Amino acid sequence: MLSDALRSELADELARAETDRVAVSPLVDRHPAIDVVDAYEIQLLNIQRKLRAGAKVVGHKVGLSSLAMQQMMGVDEPDYGHLLADMEVFQDRPVDTSRYLLPRVEVEVGFVLGEDLPGEDCAEADVLAATVAYAPAIELIDSRITDWKIGLADTISDNASSAGFVLGTERVAPADIDITAIDAVLTRNGEVVAEGRSDAVLGDPLIAVAWLARKVASFGVRLKAGDIVLPGSCTRAIDARPGDDFTADFTGLGSVRLSFA
Numbered sequence: 001m002l003s004d005a006l007r008s009e010l011a012d013e014l015a016r017a018e019t020d021r022v023a024v025s026p027l028v029d030r031h032p033a034i035d036v037v038d039a040y041e042i043q044l045l046n047i048q049r050k051l052r053a054g055a056k057v058v059g060h061k062v063g064l065s066s067l068a069m070q071q072m073m074g075v076d077e078p079d080y081g082h083l084l085a086d087m088e089v090f091q092d093r094p095v096d097t098s099r100y101l102l103p104r105v106e107v108e109v110g111f112v113l114g115e116d117l118p119g120e121d122c123a124e125a126d127v128l129a130a131t132v133a134y135a136p137a138i139e140l141i142d143s144r145i146t147d148w149k150i151g152l153a154d155t156i157s158d159n160a161s162s163a164g165f166v167l168g169t170e171r172v173a174p175a176d177i178d179i180t181a182i183d184a185v186l187t188r189n190g191e192v193v194a195e196g197r198s199d200a201v202l203g204d205p206l207i208a209v210a211w212l213a214r215k216v217a218s219f220g221v222r223l224k225a226g227d228i229v230l231p232g233s234c235t236r237a238i239d240a241r242p243g244d245d246f247t248a249d250f251t252g253l254g255s256v257r258l259s260f261a
Contacts, residue, residue, distance in 0.1 A: 002031060002038045011045035014158055017144035023101050024144060028151035039156035040219065046159065047082050058228055059083040060216065061139060062208045063160040064152075065201045065232025078202070079152070080212055081160025083228055089140060089164045094261035100142045100163055103240040105258060106233035107184045107248045109198050110137035110167055111209055113227045119217030124206040127213070130225075133171035134179065136256040138248050139230050140164035141237060165230060170254030180204050183251040184234040188244055194235035205231035 002010075010027055017024045027034055051057070064078045089095045097103065114132030142163035145154045155161045182198040202208050208231035213223050223229065240246070245259040 002034055006031070007038055007042050008045060010157065011042045011049075014042070014144050015046050015049060017101075021099070021101055023146040026145050026149055026151060026154050027157055028153050034153045034157075036153065036156060039153040042157040043081065043159050044219070047084075050084060056085040057082055058085050058088070058226075059230070060212055060223065060227070061160060061162050061165070061230040062201075062212050062232045063155065063162075065205075065208045077215075078208060078211060078232065079156050079160050080215060081156075081162040083162065083165055083230070087162070087164045089166045089258065091166060091168070091257045094259040095140070095164065097240065097242045097260045100140075100240075101144060102148055103140055103142045103163065103260070104237040105186070105240050105246055106139045106141060106237050107186050107194065107196065107235045107250075108137045108139055108230045108233055109179065109182055109184075109201075109205055109250065109253065110135040110165075111205070111229040111231065112171065113223060113225055113229065115225050117209075117213040117223040119222055120214055122210045122213035122217075124204070124210045127206045127209045128174055131174050131209075133173055134177065134253060135171055136168035136248060136250045136254050137230055138166050138246065138256050138258045139233070140166070140240070140258070165228070166256055166258050167228070168248075168254050168256030172253050177252045179206060182234070182253055185249045186235055186238060187247050187249075188238060190245075193238050196234035196236075198234055200234050201232040208232050 112133045115130040180199040186194040249255045
């Protein structure tokens with residue numbers, strides 16, 4: 001456990017790294033006592049900083065939602081980060097690659113909530129009832145930690161390595177598709193670079209969203225109507241380079257595109 005002063009110092013480091021695009025060395029190497037609570041508090045310090053500057057929370061993302069990633073990090077549950085309005089990127093506007101350090105893309109089935117979710121007792125059935133639509137999505141991830149050499153506390157502190165997101169135009173009601181059986185294919189410049197299926201996310205993305213609702217409730221946060229939730233990637237993360245043009249195609253859900261200037 002770290003002191004409040006050290007948490008604040010590390011939050012400042014990460015904020016400067018994001019602004020200046022100069023990565024910092026892993027927090028877990030320099031501060032072995034850092035734990036998950038410290039990491040979430042560091043994340044929240046920077047989110048609060050952005051909210052004071054006028055940012056708006058529009059949803060959350062779940063990370064480490066595959067068994068392979070959890071085993072790699074030595075954990076038995078996912079993690080989460082915040083999605084802010086100014087993190088949204090768009091299909092028709094190439095993103096400026098120089099805004100990021102080492103950007104990558106992940107393919108996700110996005111949830112659009114039509115009702116508030118319960119907190120500590122949220123179940124998968126609650127998520128299904130509250131979801132107004134699924135949407136094709138790409139999450140843009142980045143790490144303010146040098147060369148993506150991250151431990152669990154590093155990625156949590158760094159807003160779960162989140163940097164941006166884009167939703168496709170299609171919206172599909174939950175009753176019209178099996179959320180556990182959506183195949184996804186990611187192409188980069190016309191070449192297939194990743195393939196996966198929605199049940200790569202904890203066997204069922206509903207499980208990830210219900211976990212998220214319960215987890216954020218412990219920090220006094222609720223998932224609200226209108227929120228976007230990214231439950232975790234269907235595929236491995238793929239590096240994004242200047243000039244790359246990505247398209248993610250989902251069976252029964254449409255597609256979404258993201259390009260890098």
